[in-house]
């Protein structure tokens with residue numbers, strides 16, 4: 001790729017930079033590394049405890065980008081190499097976090113440490129060394145919508161002012177402390193406030209990203225195949241696991257909560273624009289989602305069932321879903337966001353970015369990947385051992 005021909009949104013040439021990416025071995029990190037290697041001249045110092053999802057970018061040494069990506073296996077909780085790696089880079093991107101809802105109410109201490117305490121040194125090292133930081137927060141910082149507190153039949157529930165989530169004006173509405181679901185959102189909110197304060201008081205250059213349910217290949221794990229049998233991943237992997245195993249999809253509390261899902265590849269385009277347009281992205285908090293892809297979780301289950309039948313050639317179950325209470329599925333202390341529609345005004349104005357992929361299309365490519373990657377492994381794992389005579 002010819003680096004000198006690449007220009008930013010204002011027509012200035014883009015200079016190659018070094019990026020310290022923390023959490024590079026996860027779902028979003030793996031897609032961001034792929035994009036940076038394939039389409040840019042930038043270098044990546046990839047930090048994580050695991051590297052399975054980026055192995056294809058690290059080996060063999062003959063890959064065209066081999067000299068531009070370096071994996072450092074480290075845990076940011078307790079590794080003295082962190083500051084020097086941040087110092088070696090022009091930009092730090094922090095993706096590291098516990099971010100699966102099943103953990104928020106069952107491992108609240110780990111959740112709070114991971115999303116707040118462990119992120120503090122990263123912020124401090126960036127601020128102290130005058131380095132730019134792109135920090136991954138979450139749409140969960142909005143919590144519940146204002147509209148959810150209105151009577152069920154109130155016409156105001158139809159008014160976007162009561163449910164569209166805007167970076168600079170929507171409040172953050174969490175449940176009571178005993179609903180430990182909100183441990184994650186609250187920790188993310190506090191780290192956002194710390195970063196914002198470092199910007200305001202010490203002039204740190206920062207961008208905060210609030211992802212709205214990014215989904216696609218390599219998200220989480222399939223329990224019992226590449227993750228713990230009893231583990232509970234996010235909804236895409238839960239439903240994929242059910243489909244691969246020909247089990248009904250479990251609808252928590254009837255699957256009435258609403259989400260907007262965005263294809264990971266669309267979202268990564270937005271992150272690349274942030275990386276390469278610091279003058280437009282610094283000091284901003286960006287929603288990154290697809291407001292056109294809203295469904296209830298029940299509708300998501302129905303669409304995934306239909307798409308999976310198409311891509312696998314296997315008929316769907318007669319009864320494809322079952323209801324389950326949140327207490328049975330997640331345990332005590334679970335609570336939920338009712339609805340998540342991102343306001344796209346800021347990202348559109350600053351970066352001219354819009355998502356492209358429909359929910360059907362993104363599910364078709366993602367479930368094709370899930371079927372190709374896991375169907376055979378599941379068949380083998382569930383095959384009954386041959387009877388011995």
Ligand SMILES: NC(=O)c1ccc[n+]([C@@H]2O[C@H](COP(=O)([O-])OP(=O)(O)OC[C@H]3O[C@@H](n4cnc5c(N)ncnc54)[C@H](O)[C@@H]3O)[C@@H](O)[C@H]2O)c1
Pocket residue numbers: 022023024025026027028029047048049050074075076077094095096097098099114118136137138139140210211212213214215220
């Ligand atoms: N995927 C989404 O839709 C979504 C939505 C909202 C927010 N986010 C945020 O985006 C970020 C990335 O999410 P993801 O979906 O890629 O999750 P992920 O779990 O796939 O990736 C996180 C990565 O961070 C690594 N990590 C965690 N703690 C670490 C530590 N102490 N030291 C080193 N590495 C560590 C993990 O090993 C993992 O590879 C998270 O901060 C998450 O809160 C994601």
Ligand SMILES: O=c1ccn([C@@H]2O[C@H](COP(=O)(O)OP(=O)(O)O[C@H]3OC[C@](O)(CO)[C@H]3O)[C@@H](O)[C@H]2O)c(=O)[nH]1
Pocket residue numbers: 099100101138139140184211212213233234235236238239250251252253255257259297336337
């Ligand atoms: O088998 C299942 C699994 C989940 N649900 C319900 O689906 C909704 C979405 O669940 P999930 O994708 O796991 O997570 P959330 O959207 O609630 O939270 C995430 O949003 C962003 C992020 O910060 C990181 O990805 C994370 O916190 C939900 O209503 C579940 O109850 C189901 O019915 N069946």
